[in-house]
Amino acid sequence: MIEPVLMLTDAPTDVDKSIISSGLDDYNDHKVGYRDWRPLAALLRDPDTGETLGGMIGKTSYGLLFIDLVCLPESARGQDIGSRLLAMMEQEGIARGCRSAFLFTITWQAPGFYERHGWTEFGRIACDPPGGARVFMTKTLTQPKD
DSSP states (O other), X not given: OOOOOOOOOSOOOHHHHHHHHHHHHHHHHHHHSSOOOEEEEEEEEOTTTOOEEXXXXXXXXXXXXXXXXXXXXXXXXXXXHHHHHHHHHHHHHHHXXXXXXXXXXXXXXXXXXXXXXXXXXXXXXXXXXXXEEEEEEEEEOOOOOO
16 A cells, blocks of 8 residues: 555645545444534524624534534623523523533633533633633533423
8 A cells, every 4th residue: 555645734625624524424423323413503693684793603412512613792792692692502402402511712711601601610721822721611401490
């Protein structure tokens, strides 16, 4: 066999990403017997134009809700919008059968926001700028009491 070429890039193509993603999907399907990955977003939209102004992007997979990206414009902060979007994500995670959720944030972003909503820190890794850290958080998702 000819030695494969190893390459490092900061610009993987859509084809590169698709091959890696589908390869992982196939591996997981083989190991677990099914695929379980669904995208999820809770969006803040302009009422006049319908334009997305911010929100949360994540996914559910194998009983976990993962919140990946969160951004609210400054003008939307302090109005309970973030709390409502987070609740939407958590409720949909529960509806999809998720038992737990996780995310990571950075010390200068919003760990306090998530703590106020029942999330707990389970890890921290120092990052730049000096004194900053990635904060890994989790929350057990439970069905609301009637």
